[in-house]
Amino acid sequence: MKAIEVRNLGKEFKGGVKAVDGIDLDVNEGEIFGLLGPNGAGKTTTIRMLATMTRPTHGQAMVCGIDVTENPDSVRRCIGIVFQDPALDDQLTGRENLDFHARMYGMPKKEREERIKEVLGLVELSDRADDLIEKYSGGMKRRLEIARGLMHRPKVLFLDEPTIGLDTQTRRVIWEHIIKLNSAYRITIILTTHYMEEADFLCGRVAIIDRGRILALDTPVNLKESMGGDVISLKVDNARRMAAVAKKMKGVKHYKVHDSTVSLTAKDGGSRIPEIIKAAEKAHIEITSVDLHKPTLEDVFIHFTGKTIREQEPGAGDRFRERARAMHRR
Amino acid sequence: MGTSLNAIYIIWLREMKKYVRNKSRLVGNLAMPFFFLAFLGMGFNSLGISGLPAGMSYLDFLAPGIVAMGLLFSSMFAGVSILWDRQFGFLKEIMVAPVGRTSIVIGRIFAGMTSGVIQAFFILGISLLMGVRITSLPGLLASVAFIMLIAMSFVGLGISIASRIQDMHGFQLIMNFLVMPTFLLSGALFPLDRLPAWLAGLSYIDPLTYGVDGLRALITGTSHLPVLLDLGILGGFCLAMILLATYLFKKTEV
Numbered sequence: 001m002k003a004i005e006v007r008n009l010g011k012e013f014k015g016g017v018k019a020v021d022g023i024d025l026d027v028n029e030g031e032i033f034g035l036l037g038p039n040g041a042g043k044t045t046t047i048r049m050l051a052t053m054t055r056p057t058h059g060q061a062m063v064c065g066i067d068v069t070e071n072p073d074s075v076r077r078c079i080g081i082v083f084q085d086p087a088l089d090d091q092l093t094g095r096e097n098l099d100f101h102a103r104m105y106g107m108p109k110k111e112r113e114e115r116i117k118e119v120l121g122l123v124e125l126s127d128r129a130d131d132l133i134e135k136y137s138g139g140m141k142r143r144l145e146i147a148r149g150l151m152h153r154p155k156v157l158f159l160d161e162p163t164i165g166l167d168t169q170t171r172r173v174i175w176e177h178i179i180k181l182n183s184a185y186r187i188t189i190i191l192t193t194h195y196m197e198e199a200d201f202l203c204g205r206v207a208i209i210d211r212g213r214i215l216a217l218d219t220p221v222n223l224k225e226s227m228g229g230d231v232i233s234l235k236v237d238n239a240r241r242m243a244a245v246a247k248k249m250k251g252v253k254h255y256k257v258h259d260s261t262v263s264l265t266a267k268d269g270g271s272r273i274p275e276i277i278k279a280a281e282k283a284h285i286e287i288t289s290v291d292l293h294k295p296t297l298e299d300v301f302i303h304f305t306g307k308t309i310r311e312q313e314p315g316a317g318d319r320f321r322e323r324a325r326a327m328h329r330r
Numbered sequence: 331m332g333t334s335l336n337a338i339y340i341i342w343l344r345e346m347k348k349y350v351r352n353k354s355r356l357v358g359n360l361a362m363p364f365f366f367l368a369f370l371g372m373g374f375n376s377l378g379i380s381g382l383p384a385g386m387s388y389l390d391f392l393a394p395g396i397v398a399m400g401l402l403f404s405s406m407f408a409g410v411s412i413l414w415d416r417q418f419g420f421l422k423e424i425m426v427a428p429v430g431r432t433s434i435v436i437g438r439i440f441a442g443m444t445s446g447v448i449q450a451f452f453i454l455g456i457s458l459l460m461g462v463r464i465t466s467l468p469g470l471l472a473s474v475a476f477i478m479l480i481a482m483s484f485v486g487l488g489i490s491i492a493s494r495i496q497d498m499h500g501f502q503l504i505m506n507f508l509v510m511p512t513f514l515l516s517g518a519l520f521p522l523d524r525l526p527a528w529l530a531g532l533s534y535i536d537p538l539t540y541g542v543d544g545l546r547a548l549i550t551g552t553s554h555l556p557v558l559l560d561l562g563i564l565g566g567f568c569l570a571m572i573l574l575a576t577y578l579f580k581k582t583e584v
Contacts, residue, residue, distance in 0.1 A: 053426060054583070076428040087419035091348050103340040104427035106333055148423075 001065050003029045003156050003188035004050065009059035010212075011045050019045040021212035022059060027190060027205075029155075032182050034203035035192040036297065042212040043192035044084060047158050050190070051081045064155050077105070080149035084160040084192075086141050090133035094125060094144050097133060098151060105152040119147035122184075123177055139170035146177060150187070157181070159191040163198060171198070178202055196297040206297070208304050215304040220297055227295040227303060228253050230269030232276065234262045235289040245283050246276065254303060263302070265295065337429040341437025342444070345408070349445045363400040363453045367392065367460060370519075381521045383552045391552075393457040394473075394545035395518025400453050401446050401480045402516075402538055406509055408442035409488015409575070413498050431580045439485045439572060446481030447474060454549070465551035473548040475561070479568045480541040486571030493578035516542045522554055537567040 004027040011020045020042040027033045035043045048054040050063055052072035061068045064078040088097050095116060102112040120126045123143040133141065142162065149157050162178065163171040179202065182189050193199050199206045200220045207217040216223060229251075236242045242262045243255045252272065256263045266272045269292050280287050302308055349355070367389070374388040382391050415421040424434060454470075464470055491504055515529075516538035522530055533539050544560035547553030553560070 051426060053422075073428050076426060081426055083419060083422050085419045087421075087423040089344070089348075089415075089420045089423075090418065091351065092344070096344075096347065100340060100344055101423070101427070103343075104337065104424070104429050106336060106428075 001029065003027045003031070003064065004190065005062040007060045009046070009049060009056050009061050011049060011054060012057045018212050020049070023214045025207055025214065025217060027188060029188055030182070030186045031204045032178070032189045032191070032202050034199040034206040035190070035209050036194070036196070036199040036206050036301070037209035038194055041209045043209055044160055047160050047190065047192055051079055051158050052076055077152070078154060079156045079158060080152065080154035081158040082145045082149045082160065082162060084164060086145065088133045088141055088145060093130050093132055094136070095129040097144065098148055101148050101151050107152070115151050119150050122150070122181070123147040139166055139173060142166065142174055143177065150181065154187065156188045156190065159189060161192055161194070163195065175202055196301065200297050208301060210305045216300065223297065223300045224295040227265045227299055229265045229267035231293050231295050231299050232264045232266060232269045232273065233291040234276070234287055235260055236262060236280065237286045241283060242280060242285050245279050245285065249276070249279065256302060263299070334430055334433045337433035338437040338440065341434055342441045345438060345441030346444060359400060359404045359449050360452055362403070363396045364456055366396050366399065367457060371460070379520070381524050386550070386552060389460060390462050390550050392519065393462040394549045395516070395542050397450050397453050397477070398480055398516060398538060398542045398545055399513050399518055400449055401477060402484055402509060402513055404449055405442050405446055405481045405484035406488045408445065409438070409485040410492045410501060410504065412438070412489060412492040413495070413501065417498060432576050435489060435576045435579050438489060439482050439575070442485030443478050443481040447477050450477045464549055469548040469551065473545050476541055476544040476548065476564065479564045480538070483537065483564070483568040483571045486568070486575040489575035490571065490578045493575070493582045512536055512538050515539065517554070518542050537564065540564045
């Protein structure tokens with residue numbers, strides 16, 4: 001059985017804005033699956049529909065083999081969710097937050113105590129369990145929320161931007177926890193992220209999502225290989241002309257013009273550079289720098305969307321929100 | 331059924347933990363009633379105001395009104411505090427749990443009622459120390475019914491409002507335009523029988539009027555209306571508020 005099956009799923013808000021525009025995807029049991037895309041791409045709306053918090057306006061979604069619109073209560077029992085923004089009661093202690101959750105899921109006392117001990121150990125918060133949440137750091141709050149998401153042994157765990165607003169070291173710690181749970185409990189994990197390295201490091205398969213549509217879906221390795229070789233970025237004085245020159249060269253593909261930079265892909269890229277430079281000279285194009293690297297998910301993203309993820313990044317309002325969120329986490 | 335009761339208990343338990351833990355809120359809930367009793371009550375007590383039943387001091391008259399005032403403020407606050415849960419994200423945790431929305435509303439209403447009864451007895455204790463005469467012990471015990479109804483009504487109203495407004499900006503507005511008039515028109519501070527007709531009319535629309543009147547009847551032995559009428563009207567209002575709160579809360583999305 002698939003953990004998740006989604007067919008032509010969509011959400012149209014009042015006023016005709018299509019947050020999610022008919023997506024299809026299957027997630028296998030035990031997989032870590034990533035939805036990668038910029039803010040506003042529809043990742044959170046997708047997760048909210050799968051977690052029964054928002055009703056889809058069309059299409060169908062099955063989670064743990066149960067239809068999310070027909071039987072949301074049963075879906076809720078089989079999933080755990082960690083929200084993008086903190087959702088803890090900071091006037092209660094860590095243990096009390098977990099206890100509240102366990103009781104909401106109807107666990108008897110003995111089971112409750114055992115599970116709380118177990119998940120606290122898993123995220124290494126046992127010694128801070130009786131502190132009020134307001135004394136926790138942002139990373140500790142996240143870890144506690146992940147622990148809470150696991151309390152009722154969900155089959156599928158949703159993590160919405162699990163490391164947003166966290167510093168690099170804390171992010172690493174969270175990643176290790178995510179991998180640990182996936183391997184120790186065989187939990188299916190669906191996460192959204194707009195961090196390329198996160199998707200690359202954690203996910204077995206990644207769907208690149210933009211403007212409510214899935215543009216590509218594969219393993220990070222396959223996605224990168226689909227680029228057809230190494231990425232050569234040239235900074236030049238006339239990017240358009242350089243692109244035209246490159247287009248005529250054999251085995252050079254996927255050129256993308258971005259400001260004064262032209263990005264090409266070619267098998268065994270290093271050996272093609274002299275040839276490219278010669279061609280540029282012939283066309284009187286001045287090259288100011290050359291960069292050669294193995295393709296990253298960032299390159300794949302640019303390839304499919306035509307933009308870097310940063311360009312589609314937050315407007316002023318979003319940035320403010322993110323800063324506020326980071327403050328809140330601290 | 332079992333799971334619903336369990337959920338009501340959990341929601342209640344969380345609120346009670348926070349209530350007991352939050353000393354400043356406890357003290358804050360008692361401070362204003364105390365000031366009213368001590369400064370307003372003692373002030374008018376020495377002047378004497380006309381229109382009180384024979385032999386009744388202003389402080390005796392005021393005490394039940396101040397109990398009702400304390401309940402009004404703290405219960406509205408308890409209901410509206412769902413907004414804090416929304417703001418700090420905890421409401422999502424509650425909403426995504428496999429628990430009916432009705433249980434969540436009932437749990438919060440019971441929690442507000444419990445803390446209301448505790449608070450009311452503190453205020454009555456303070457009143458006694460100031461020399462307020464309580465006429466009968468059975469009456470005092472019976473007044474608990476009114477205390478519970480007042481508390482549940484206004485927690486319900488608070489939840490209803492919190493389900494309709496999205497953030498905390500509306501909160502101050504509610505305090506100024508709903509809570510203050512409800513308090514001032516309720517007959518907590520002055521007798522209703524000599525008011526101009528328009529003012530009396532407004533007072534009879536105010537549901538708290540029946541709470542104040544009922545408490546006064548049971549605690550100090552004088553009232554404007556028959557106690558059972560007070561009980562009936564307040565009970566009806568309470569039920570309406572619980573149903574409204576449940577209906578509106580079910581419609582909220584987080």
